[in-house]
Amino acid sequence: MDFDETVLFLQDYSWIFNFKVTEILSKTTLQNIPYQWFQYLKDTNIDEFNKTFVYTTEGKFADEYKKSIAIVEQNFIQQFKFRLNKIKMKNKEFKFDSSNDKENPSLWKGHSEKKIHEVRRFTQFIDNKLLKTEDLCIVDIGSGLGYLDEKLLSYGFDVIGIECNEAFHKSAIQRHKKESEGMNNSVTMKHLHMNFSFQPDCVKAVEKSISDEKDGCLVALHACGDLTNQIIKTFIHSEKIRSLAVVSCCYHKMNSNDFPISQKLKEASVELNVNYFNHFFLRLGANEPLSRWMKMSDIEHIEHSNNVLFRSVLEMYSKQVGLELKKKRRKATKKSEIKDFVGYVDNLENIYDLSFTEQEKMHLQSIYETKRYLHKFVENLTGLQFLVQQVIEQLILADRKAYIEEQMNQIYCDSEHECDIELVYIFDDVISPRNTVIYASKNSKR
Template identity: 30%
Template sequence: VGVYYMEHIEVDIMNSLSFLAHFDWIHNFGVTNIFTKEVLQNLPSEWLTHLKNLRTDELNELPFIETSSMERYPAWPLSLHNFISRASTLSLDRKQIQDITPTSVDYGMARGMTPKKWHEVSWMASLVNDIVCKTNCNLIVDVGSGLGYLDHVLHQVYGHAVLGLETSEGHVHAAEHRAVSQGLTCSRIQSMKFDITDDVDCFQKFENVITNLKFPLCCGHSIKEGVQTSDRMLTTASHKVCLIGLHCCGDLSSSVLSLFHHVNSIKAVCCVCCCYHKMT
């Protein structure tokens, strides 16, 4: 079964690479260069004739249409139908997870957040908590933690021990100041300056940090009535890490995945990537 599964994955990967290579003119550029490099001029004229007549909502729905594009748009050229069909076949399931609901973040916890950040933190916190509980992790390490918005919610609402890693010393101090203003004065919520890179030195430094990290088993936020949390978080001295990152910019995304692959104490990863055009 395992061999069959791996062979199936290899076939999917090769088909995806073949598809991407054939249509590299539609993706092989920085997102911010769509207009400056006149990328849209690469669209086949027979496609453009039909696509430009779509409403914005219809254009946005193309990757998600459940019926055949031939049924909905019979006048379209066969090449466009084939493109949409292959893209849909090779895509992962895009359906929203139904058993995850956003964390309730009140105005006090959301202080300083923009509406967009508030929305992101609410959903991300709920997803991370679900992953932590399912994997029995007892420590969350947030890469690129910024001002600590997500970390503070994860600790305040779910009682998780959280370590925020930041490249900016200023952000570390600001996150610590915000934690105090939120009443989070225990050492189960911490921030530190740490540069994530994709190399052996970083992996070793990360392991050393985790090994030497000292967290109390519990605090006033560790047990919340009616809130699901991981029991092991309160009873084990060894660290089982859930590595997370909200808006891991450019190369940071691949570095996070390498860290997950090389460091044994990391048992789960939850990464929201961004700024793909900055990847080297």
Template identity: 30%
Template sequence: MSLPEQFNSYESYFDACTQFFEEYQNLYNFANTDVLVKGIIDDIRIDNFKDVDVFEHNFELRSEGENIKLFNDFFNKLDKLKVKYNNIEIDTEYKINAPLGPKKKHEIICLAKEIGTLCNNIGCDTVVDFGSGLGYLDQVIFDTTHYNVLGLECNERHYVGAKKRQNKYHIDSTSCVKFIRHRITEHSHVNLSEFLNDKFQNCNSFCITGLHACADLTVDAMNIFLKMENARAMILMPCCYHKMRIENLSDGKFSNFPLSKCLKEIYIKNRGFEYMKVPFLRLAAQPQLSSQSNIKDLVFNLLARAVLQIYACKYNYTIKRKKRKAVRVKTIHDNFESYAQDACTEGFLFVQENLEIDNLIESNFNNKSFDAKVAVEELNSIWNDLPPETFKKAATFILLQNQLQPIIENFILLDRIVYLKENGLLNTTCRKIVNANISPRCLALFAHK
């Protein structure tokens, strides 16, 4: 990662970014579920788009909006903050024989290749995988490099699954690939030394890695790397920035963001705590649009959930998901009546705010105040009353957020790079290592001593 040519210091770049984020916080500083309740998209003017179909595959917001001051100013400022990454070609040399989707296979192959190259250059003989899951990455690392691999995983089911897979499919790796159940914290350097001494007596130097190093795991791994002398290299692929620990619920400030002294000073000076909250970090982790082809689905998902929120606010309900994918939107084909039916009966729990959710069995049947049939009828009425302009505005809103996302993610990652440099690790950078059209989490932090 390098600074855009307009900037000659991290301070000037951070300062320009924070001012930009403050100016355009109306695009992100709220839950997306509130876009209708709070009238967020009402401020988006689409007068010049009256005769333009924003859902066409060749629609380009930048070119269509070049004569609209709001968009023109936005893009002019945004372009100055962009950091360019080289495109990644798909690597087809190595094949993974495992029940994984193309996205996961591509991520594993690309990361394993980068680990092999870095370890070979730095002279590492062992790789430690933080959050090893079912061990797919660890087996590929061993197959392609023959290094020792230690996989650390906190989930009991995944840890047991990795051991079973190894004994069934990779029995030849049992002496070199080891799995330990352990929850990583910033203090795990003590445990890690013990694990390495126990499992690999010949470990001289090692590389820390993590695929989908969620929330604070990337920062914890960085701090472990700084503390351990024989940790010589590190490659981490961060994700889920919005799940980072909040230090104080009253002010919403995070424990590990900002991280560098450089950004902390600018963050305080520019009152970043007012507009760099959970929605800011959530947008950083949001997948980018690879094309216009799925903009209709995204608009439907955004507005359908926003309509639920209108209903919830009207009747003083809190909406809680019953499962990770509350509504299987791919199976309802953008049919709101089906969405509302599924949401009210299967996907969400509607609880009046004066009730204790923990005292309810997670079923709307036990919430006597909620009538799913009545709710579905009213939700359909709200949906049908949405004017056509709302759908255009929602599409424009999504496209603007899509432009903002890489700037925010770069900003967060650069903060981590500067933190490592402040702590003496000058050989630190960020690179794209997977094809963004296959996996939106395509960036990796690199460091070596």
């Protein structure tokens, strides 16, 4: 990924995401949107938007851009599409072989399609990469109830499950005892109750748990927030750890010091005076991918635009009158059951700890009437966010990949090929939105 081009693209189009969603109708948010874009977004129906941005063949972007130079009013659209296509990464894809999957039917009882999909594919990816290395022990960070661990054991790996939640930790131990009865005990399973981090005591505890004759491979399925960076640092600096395979999630929960992490992206952001590496940026990176948008029905688009617009009107009203919005604990009416703004207002007292007079309801309605023409705008801007989401997530992952490369080069000094690093698509993002694994392996002993 070209960091300079990507950072500049996101800088030029930061108006798409650099705001709180409930403030989408605020004066500041609207003023930051270029006039041509605002007019286009508020006047275009969703079908036309999708034909223009979502279903256009990628290979045509460059040709369309060249042909559109003379069409001034459309040039801004073609430029966006051309630049977007130019910076998008095309990672490797892991080909899952269902015929080689070793099933234990009891393992999947009561589990979601997403859980089954992820555990089966991630296990096979690990097995494919490690090629049944006999002197390797897998350390599963955030092992939860141990479903991934049981699957890895069935592939012949020794496994150590690390879990910070005591209830999950105890349940995983009980599950393993039950699952391992009468099975081949040639492989070992250990459970550690600890909060994993790149701290000396923690790293030493992990290293000590791995037998002397084996090396470790750190794996994590959905490493939340800055946990991925903690795992990466452990991999880099521990002689006992030879490889890692991590699927990240919840980027918005990262510490502000954990992005960017690579020197390369830090320098690019300083040089280009980046001002959008914030919670809104990371929040969008953690949102659902474009495939989710592509599967939305017309009714779902209407429900979504209603929800965003209605909530934004409430935000405007609360700021005008100095009202603090406190949600109640009990469940309110489902969003899909609210058909219009009057119904939304009537349901507010079920959601928030407040009570409206008829005059206050009329005030809310009057604000809505001045903004109701923005329904298309709200939904089309959301569509642009879906398009930009993939770029933000790729930048976050590429930053981590670059950090590993930088750190390993500093350690080995002589060659950048002492460590193999790659980003690989391993899940169907329709089923599992966070579908990319960071894989790294040290090729030789220090």
